[in-house]
Amino acid sequence: MLNIVLFGPPGAGKGTQAIKLKEEYNLVHLSTGDLLREEIKQETNLGLEAQAYMTKGELVPDEVVIGMIASKLEQNKTVNGFIFDGFPRTTEQAEALDNLLSSHNSSITKMLSLEVDDEELVARIVQRGKDSGREDDKNESVIFNRIITYNKKTSPLKAYYDHQAKYHIVDGIGSMDEVFERLKDKIQN
Numbered sequence: 001m002l003n004i005v006l007f008g009p010p011g012a013g014k015g016t017q018a019i020k021l022k023e024e025y026n027l028v029h030l031s032t033g034d035l036l037r038e039e040i041k042q043e044t045n046l047g048l049e050a051q052a053y054m055t056k057g058e059l060v061p062d063e064v065v066i067g068m069i070a071s072k073l074e075q076n077k078t079v080n081g082f083i084f085d086g087f088p089r090t091t092e093q094a095e096a097l098d099n100l101l102s103s104h105n106s107s108i109t110k111m112l113s114l115e116v117d118d119e120e121l122v123a124r125i126v127q128r129g130k131d132s133g134r135e136d137d138k139n140e141s142v143i144f145n146r147i148i149t150y151n152k153k154t155s156p157l158k159a160y161y162d163h164q165a166k167y168h169i170v171d172g173i174g175s176m177d178e179v180f181e182r183l184k185d186k187i188q189n
Contacts, residue, residue: 008114
């Protein structure tokens with residue numbers, strides 16, 4: 001089973017590349033944001049629990065998110081693997097994911113980290129804001145803060161996966177197809 005953690009700061013192109021990888025390798029794309037919205041829409045027990053936290057403006061606890069991922073693993077027992085997008089974000093979440101996958105006789109195959117310099121990230125996000133109308137993608141100081149927060153909170157994950165020899169840097173600059181070819185190269189080698 002091919003299980004990929006797709007990693008990178010806001011604007012690195014994770015969403016775009018996840019779709020391409022999903023199609024290329026017949027994987028299930030697990031975006032935590034999408035999972036939360038789907039569980040809430042379906043009014044599952046986990047969705048209702050997540051909604052209660054979100055309504056109060058609180059983060060959804062790791063165990064609720066892990067529960068949602070466990071549910072998806074159960075629903076997709078015969079797939080080629082998964083792309084984890086937006087999760088894990090902390091070492092504790094990575095350990096919980098490892099334990100969950102281990103209970104399904106599986107593990108993370110590779111952590112692919114799309115690396116893009118901060119100036120390029122800001123330019124991409126500002127452009128995305130113009131295209132999508134998302135307010136949070138229009139303010140450069142907010143964008144820089146998101147990137148700084150990402151770097152602080154997620155850098156320990158790089159060490160976590162590097163220690164397991166699963167961490168792979170992928171240059172995220174170039175055309176979508178160029179970056180995709182680099183990702184495929186890291187997966188196949």
